[in-house]
Amino acid sequence: PVASALEGDLVTSADLRDSILRHLTYDLGKEPEMAEIHDWRIALSLALRERIVDHWFASMRTARHSGAKRVYYLSMEFLIGRLLEDSMVNLGLEEAADRALTDLGLNLQDILADEPDAALGNGGLGRLAACFMESLATVGCPAFGYGIRYEHGLFKQRFVQGRQVEEPEDWLQQRPAWEFERSDIAFKLCFGGEVSEDGGKAVWHPEEAVVAKAYDTPIISWQGRWANTLRLWSARPLHGFDLERFNRGEFAAAAEPEALARTISRVLYPDDTTEQGKELRLKQEFFFTAASLRDILRRFEAEHDNLRLLPQKAAIQLNDTHPAIAGPEMVRLLHDERGMELDEAIVTARACLSYTNHTLMPEALERWPEHLMHRLLPRHMQLIERIDAAHAVKQPTRQVSALEHGEVKMGELAFMMAHKVNGVSALHTELMKSTVFAELHRLHPDRIVNQTNGVTPRRWVLSANRRLSALITDTIGEGWVDDLEQLEQLEPYFGDAGFLDRYAAAKRENKADLSNWLATEMDLKVDPTALFDVQIKRIHEYKRQHMNLLETIALWKEIAANPDAGWTPRVKIFAGKAAPGYVFAKEIVHLINEVAAVINADPVTAPYLKVAFLPNYNVTLAERLIPAADLSEQISTAGKEASGTGNMKFALNGALTVGTLDGANVEIRERVGEENFFLFGMTADEVIARREVPGHAAQAIEADARLAGALADIGEGRFSPDDPGRYHGVTGNLSHHDYFLVCSDFTAYWEAQRRIDAAFADQNAWMRMAAINTARSGWFSSDRAIRGYMADIWNAEALEVPGPG
Numbered sequence: 001p002v003a004s005a006l007e008g009d010l011v012t013s014a015d016l017r018d019s020i021l022r023h024l025t026y027d028l029g030k031e032p033e034m035a036e037i038h039d040w041r042i043a044l045s046l047a048l049r050e051r052i053v054d055h056w057f058a059s060m061r062t063a064r065h066s067g068a069k070r071v072y073y074l075s076m077e078f079l080i081g082r083l084l085e086d087s088m089v090n091l092g093l094e095e096a097a098d099r100a101l102t103d104l105g106l107n108l109q110d111i112l113a114d115e116p117d118a119a120l121g122n123g124g125l126g127r128l129a130a131c132f133m134e135s136l137a138t139v140g141c142p143a144f145g146y147g148i149r150y151e152h153g154l155f156k157q158r159f160v161q162g163r164q165v166e167e168p169e170d171w172l173q174q175r176p177a178w179e180f181e182r183s184d185i186a187f188k189l190c191f192g193g194e195v196s197e198d199g200g201k202a203v204w205h206p207e208e209a210v211v212a213k214a215y216d217t218p219i220i221s222w223q224g225r226w227a228n229t230l231r232l233w234s235a236r237p238l239h240g241f242d243l244e245r246f247n248r249g250e251f252a253a254a255a256e257p258e259a260l261a262r263t264i265s266r267v268l269y270p271d272d273t274t275e276q277g278k279e280l281r282l283k284q285e286f287f288f289t290a291a292s293l294r295d296i297l298r299r300f301e302a303e304h305d306n307l308r309l310l311p312q313k314a315a316i317q318l319n320d321t322h323p324a325i326a327g328p329e330m331v332r333l334l335h336d337e338r339g340m341e342l343d344e345a346i347v348t349a350r351a352c353l354s355y356t357n358h359t360l361m362p363e364a365l366e367r368w369p370e371h372l373m374h375r376l377l378p379r380h381m382q383l384i385e386r387i388d389a390a391h392a393v394k395q396p397t398r399q400v401s402a403l404e405h406g407e408v409k410m411g412e413l414a415f416m417m418a419h420k421v422n423g424v425s426a427l428h429t430e431l432m433k434s435t436v437f438a439e440l441h442r443l444h445p446d447r448i449v450n451q452t453n454g455v456t457p458r459r460w461v462l463s464a465n466r467r468l469s470a471l472i473t474d475t476i477g478e479g480w481v482d483d484l485e486q487l488e489q490l491e492p493y494f495g496d497a498g499f500l501d502r503y504a505a506a507k508r509e510n511k512a513d514l515s516n517w518l519a520t521e522m523d524l525k526v527d528p529t530a531l532f533d534v535q536i537k538r539i540h541e542y543k544r545q546h547m548n549l550l551e552t553i554a555l556w557k558e559i560a561a562n563p564d565a566g567w568t569p570r571v572k573i574f575a576g577k578a579a580p581g582y583v584f585a586k587e588i589v590h591l592i593n594e595v596a597a598v599i600n601a602d603p604v605t606a607p608y609l610k611v612a613f614l615p616n617y618n619v620t621l622a623e624r625l626i627p628a629a630d631l632s633e634q635i636s637t638a639g640k641e642a643s644g645t646g647n648m649k650f651a652l653n654g655a656l657t658v659g660t661l662d663g664a665n666v667e668i669r670e671r672v673g674e675e676n677f678f679l680f681g682m683t684a685d686e687v688i689a690r691r692e693v694p695g696h697a698a699q700a701i702e703a704d705a706r707l708a709g710a711l712a713d714i715g716e717g718r719f720s721p722d723d724p725g726r727y728h729g730v731t732g733n734l735s736h737h738d739y740f741l742v743c744s745d746f747t748a749y750w751e752a753q754r755r756i757d758a759a760f761a762d763q764n765a766w767m768r769m770a771a772i773n774t775a776r777s778g779w780f781s782s783d784r785a786i787r788g789y790m791a792d793i794w795n796a797e798a799l800e801v802p803g804p805g
């Protein structure tokens, strides 16, 4: 039997096999011969969860006894993906599990493939929260993640004749294996009603109530040293089923309270850049924020009786403005419910709270109509006015207010109620100071700090890229897994051919795997030695998937015109979801699919160019694509991508970046070296200037025949003969408006791509540059980012579970 020892708890594959069988039998009530794949998957998950719980309790106990400060990460989104492989790897039980399943006549890969993604997020913000939870555990920082247990996560994307179609996501269809239902942890939350004055005290008389019930998922660290809790709230009715109504035959009405209450945690809003201002969204934001603050105060008051100690015991991070109602709610809990003076309540709350901004896009900055805030949360609206007034008093000339044009600006409110505000890349943080928060920065010059994003190396290198990880561990040992900057130690080995050969082999085999998968899943035949050029992220104009597509069309035409010109074969891979209400983005999706169909059917260019748009992009698909990529497309209009995190995952996995000086691209290029990065395009300042040039798009089109040609083809319906005018919206926007400067950056982008063609032709040089990207990207670990938050924002210490001795 295969054994693995963690902290002395020897787990043999025989142990695991027995544990799997026990859970199948007694938890799932299934006989082995009757069990389906998903039964075995849940049984294995429960067997692993058993081991996680021991570490979890030990961590909780240690945190409780140490009286240490806890970190609370409040996020509307946690884009977790799958947890089975992650848990196995972090517990070091992969081999044992593989052997146990083989003994049971099962295949580990089939079991892993059966797990649905927990898609409780839209994109970057949600995935960052998931990486941060794993790193908080790995660095041993006592923490809770708080969010919503959506019944339906991010929609499933299907293509029907190339158009995006959304289908409800249903991860809870099967029993979720990792969570524990906490019926004993439930809070009554209120909405609406009015506020009366009673002896100088404000009293809120709400008219509606709902219950928030907790579901806990343990988040295990690397090597199972520590485990934290992800507590997700689910909405329940205060009063359940209305029997009287049922008996009166009003069946639907009888079920209404239940259905109405559950609406709050029913589904994730699929927008990731445009706030819809929907009442239900505000209800969701208050629901999880208020439940979390109640839970935080309950835990604090169980251990302390002096409220003034709260800022030393609780660091509450607001993941963007979505939980920003935490400011007024915390003041209400301290002042209205616990009698603290209002000013002191504001100061105490601010000392606990800190806020991360993830976007400068005006349409993404939440602004709630005052009348809606007043109707839904009348007491909070009063407190927001008090907070704003208190902020104004301290500022001689009243420049900044959280209230404007009858709206509550949640960014300003979060800033006012936070002791630290951070951006997510160096460039983004500077732009926060010079644009959206310029006034507030002038008033509070030391409040804004930078914390450049990071990604967890356990999921994004160790798990996703076994071949590369094995090579790294063989070369420098396993320390890199939780000390990623050790990757630098690889560089001395770049001299010996052996290392670079194995490095190239890992990439080659990953690409072969992906080619086979594309053949079976997409019925698309690609050349596994071609340059795998990958752009995977949410579809958005500022991310400029359409600029990539214009270059693809121009390249196709150039190859068709001169097929024997010694082209570097390319496979263009796209993946990403468009927000259902984002018409332009959905047109880009349709256009990419229609262009792909035409290009892939072209026998002349087939050996040199293939295009694939993979449906239903999610965490699991990213884990499959990133290790096989040669080129990482990070081509956003400079000043628009706050950071990016895909860029970091690609660099760590040895893909070279073609990118603008935007977000964390700037820091990636600084660390890997400008000679190992394909830079192009305008800087953020040049973008601002260029936008002032009248007719900047027409000028650029005039100056570049390839661009003009590609636009003309689209405009004439070359890719939509059934509806030639289908994309006039796209071509019209680009030719006359082009706010994201696709046309003005096109020529530089084209030239960068041709430089890349030439560079890729020299595989040894290319692989060396790729290996340098891996070796010099260790700083982009989310462990480093979390340690930055602990030191600069939370003032929190790491703990260790005391050894068995």
Ligand SMILES: CCc1ccc([C@H](C)CC(=O)N[C@@H]2O[C@H](CO)[C@@H](O)[C@H](O)[C@H]2O)cc1
Binding pocket: 122, 123, 124, 125, 126, 128, 271, 272, 273, 274, 275, 276, 320, 358, 359, 364, 365, 366, 424, 453, 641, 642, 643, 644, 645, 663
């Ligand atoms: C209100 C609708 C809404 C929902 C989500 C968001 C997110 C802030 C959008 C988002 O995911 N931003 C991304 O956050 C990443 C993590 O910091 C960054 O790396 C990306 O650059 C940023 O676009 C904005 C607006």
